Structure formats: C-alpha cells, structure tokens
Amino acid sequence: MSEIRYINTTRADIERLMEIRAEMLREVNGLSEEYVYDEALVAESRKYFESGNQTTVLALDNEKVIGCASLSYIWIMPTFDHPTGIRAHLMNVYTKSEHRRKGISTCMIQMLIDEAREKGVTEISLDATEMGRPLYETLGFKTNSAGMVLELSL
Secondary structure, X not given: OOOEEEEEOOHHHHHHHHHHHHHHHHHHOOOOOOOOOOHHHHHHHHHHHHHOOEXXXXXXXXXXXXXXXXXXXXXXXXXXXXXOOEEEEEEEEEXXXXXXXXXXXXXXXXXXXXXXXXXXXXXXXXXXXXXXXXXXXXOOOOOOOOOOOOOOOO
C-alpha cells in the first residue's frame, strides 16, 4: 500500500498543476479527453498560478498527482467582521476518481485552512458542486445567503 504525500506547489510544479487542473475542469464540465482549452484560459491560468497570491496543495501517490486544492487570497478594505481585510476563496478541489472517499480532499483542504488561519484570513468562501457540498459541511462550511453577486460578461 502506498502512502499519500501532500505538498504546497512551487513554480517547479507548474506543469503538474496545469495538467491536474485541466483534468478537473474536463470532469466537472463533462468534457471529453480530447477537448482543447482556449489558449487565453491556459495562459491566464498559468500566469495566475505563477503570481503567488494563492496556495495550491497537490496530493501525490508515488510522485503521481492524484489531487489538488487551491486557496486564492483576497485583500479588501478591513471591516469590523473582517479586521485584517484578508479573505480567501477555495477552488479546484479535486481527487482522481479511484482515490476518492479516502480523506485526501479533506487533508488538502485542512492544510489550506490551517495556512489561512496563520495568515489572518477571516473568511473562506467557495462555490460547491452538489458532490462536494457534504465534504465542505463536515469541515464547517455553511451556506451563506448574506451576499449578492453581479456577474459581468467579457
């Protein structure tokens, strides 16, 4: 039996990170293995991961990437409820199907939550799929109806 290892990515991991994210996006969006991503999406994703305003954890099984989770940091004007002004958004939580239900996503998310606490983050948001919702609830995430969103098209 192999032991799962977890790492925080660095620039040296960018190709593995881009590959697992592409796989995750294909699965979540019901796309075929042959789907070719728009060059702008790939370029902006690469630029984003290289910017450093995020932390991504990879789960490795004998150096093969089997999962990922990312936390994007957002700094806004401080408020009474959020005195540091530091918030975060959890994204790209994914574990390959053959490794699911083994606590891998839980471990990756907990690593990100622990880091967020150390950085003074006062709130972590996320967009949950139906499949992911029970996992997030076990980690303490709650549905929040306090906010509103305006989506702007490009």
